Amino acid sequence: MKKWTLLVLGVLLITFAFKPSKEQPSKWLTYYDFNSTKFKNPTQEFGPMARWWWPGNDVNATELQREINLFADNTFAGVEIQTLKLGMPITAENRDKILSWDTPQYYENVKAVMEEARKRGLIIDMTNGSGWPAGSSILQGDDGFRNLKFNTVTVEGGKPLTVALPKVPSKIGNSLLQAVVASKIVGGKENLSLKTTPLDIHSSIILTNKVVGDSVKCLLPDGYWKIIAYWSLPSGETPMSSEPKQGYVVDHFNSEKVLKLYNHLFGERTGLKPYFGNPMRAIFNDSYEFKADRHYSHDFIDWFKKHRGYVQRLIWQQICKKVTTMFLL
Numbered sequence: 001m002k003k004w005t006l007l008v009l010g011v012l013l014i015t016f017a018f019k020p021s022k023e024q025p026s027k028w029l030t031y032y033d034f035n036s037t038k039f040k041n042p043t044q045e046f047g048p049m050a051r052w053w054w055p056g057n058d059v060n061a062t063e064l065q066r067e068i069n070l071f072a073d074n075t076f077a078g079v080e081i082q083t084l085k086l087g088m089p090i091t092a093e094n095r096d097k098i099l100s101w102d103t104p105q106y107y108e109n110v111k112a113v114m115e116e117a118r119k120r121g122l123i124i125d126m127t128n129g130s131g132w133p134a135g136s137s138i139l140q141g142d143d144g145f146r147n148l149k150f151n152t153v154t155v156e157g158g159k160p161l162t163v164a165l166p167k168v169p170s171k172i173g174n175s176l177l178q179a180v181v182a183s184k185i186v187g188g189k190e191n192l193s194l195k196t197t198p199l200d201i202h203s204s205i206i207l208t209n210k211v212v213g214d215s216v217k218c219l220l221p222d223g224y225w226k227i228i229a230y231w232s233l234p235s236g237e238t239p240m241s242s243e244p245k246q247g248y249v250v251d252h253f254n255s256e257k258v259l260k261l262y263n264h265l266f267g268e269r270t271g272l273k274p275y276f277g278n279p280m281r282a283i284f285n286d287s288y289e290f291k292a293d294r295h296y297s298h299d300f301i302d303w304f305k306k307h308r309g310y311v312q313r314l315i316w317q318q319i320c321k322k323v324t325t326m327f328l329l
Contacts, residue, residue, distance in 0.1 A: 044121055047077035054083040056098030056130070056242035057105065061112035068116040078123025078279070081113070082286055083130040085242045101130045101242035102137075107270045114272070117279040124279045129250075129265060131240035132287035137247035138264050141172030143257045144248035145235040148178070148296035152228050154190050155182075157220030165214050166229045172248075173234035176298075180207040180216055185224045199226055235292040249290070253297040 050071060071079060083101050090098055100106060110126075117124050128134040135144070151166035168175055184203035191197070207227065210218045216227065238246040251257040266272050266283065297303075 044072075044075060044077055047075045049077055049123070049125070050079045052079040052081050054081065055088050055094075056083055056085050057100040057103065057109065058088075058094050058097040059109055061109055064109060064113050065116040068113060068120060068122060072120035072122055076122065078117070078125065078281070080125040080127070080284065081110070082127045083242050084132075084240065086131060086240050099242055099244045102265070107272065111271055111275070114275040114279055118275070122279055123281045124275070125282045125284055126266075126280065127286045128262065128283050129239060129286075130242040133237070133239055133249045133289055134252075134261065134285060135237075135239035135241060135247050135249040136261055136264060137241070137243050137245045139247040139250055139257070139261065141170070141234040141236060141248055142174055143250060143260060144173075145237060145251050145253075145290060145292045146232045146296040146298070147235045147292050148230060148232055148294040150228050150230045152226050154185070155220070155225050155227055156223075157184075157225050158222040160217075160219050162215050162217050163227055165211065165216060166227065167214075168229075168231040168233060170233040172236050175231045175233040177208075177211065178230045178232050178296075178298075180211055180230070181205070181228045182207050182218070182220055182225045183228065184221075185226060189224050190226075197226065232296050232298060235290075237291045251297075252285075252288075252290075253295070253300070 052067075068079075083106075085098055088098055114124060129136055149168045151168050153163060153166045155161055155163055165177070165180070182205045183199035183201065186198040186200050205218075205220070207216050207218050210216050216229075234248070237249040239249050241247070250261045262283065272280065
């Protein structure tokens with residue numbers, strides 16, 4: 001009974017410790033007092049939001065303003081604007097208009113919507129681009145997602161070696177060397193008839209600091225070894241954007257690249273700044289349909305050690321160990 005009493009007490013303490021209160025509101029959610037008299041006919045701020053798909057920029061200000069008023073008249077709280085060309089019947093007559101997203105005329109249409117929405121008290125959210133995933137023709141290959149790829153070469157140890165780095169070339173950006181590792185082949189010489197070569201993980205040696213130019217210079221113990229070079233290179237994924245020229249999907253793991261895209265889509269040249277906060281509430285990411293083989297971010301390991309690293313984890317493990325011991329007394 002002593003164990004169970006302590007366990008229940010611990011759960012209750014945790015429950016009350018994390019229970020939100022009016023004095024300490026949630027960081028993300030607004031606190032509302034429930035008023036049953038308003039439940040039947042709620043105010044507009046509690047209305048539904050609608051996803052508003054535009055056929056690229058094949059729209060006009062008059063019709064957009066009419067539809068904004070329809071949303072307001074039917075107690076919608078706001079809309080999410082997404083422009084796309086996927087599924088659009090593109091003809092010689094409408095092609096130029098559909099593909100004129102991210103042009104001065106497009107932003108004039110958006111501003112007309114903002115003006116009308118402000119009058120009617122509607123919220124406007126916007127996707128971070130056209131189509132999906134987020135990207136633009138202003139982005140170069142090196143602004144997009146990075147892949148982590150590798151190439152190998154087999155060598156015989158027991159003597160000084162100068163080996164050309166096994167490379168992974170890129171057609172749209174820079175291949176950047178990340179690390180070089182050597183691991184001994186299990187069972188002696190490599191069996192080329194096998195699809196997989198077993199390596200002795202305990203034999204692995206980091207050779208990154210042995211790289212000189214395009215070669216690695218080293219002295220490995222006797223036996224046959226795989227030298228593995230790891231490279232970061234652009235994934236090359238393009239968005240389904242309403243643009244004549246397709247750029248690249250922005251690297252969502254790199255804040256500098258994301259800001260480059262956002263400053264282009266929502267910066268001074270667009271004229272949208274006066275609407276930030278009213279009626280434009282947020283920019284949102286429509287889709288995460290990423291196609292990189294192995295997502296890679298250059299500074300991930302350093303960032304993880306700094307913000308979510310092993311020191312914090314060890315402290316948390318010690319806390320959990322003490323709590324567990326207390327419950328098992």
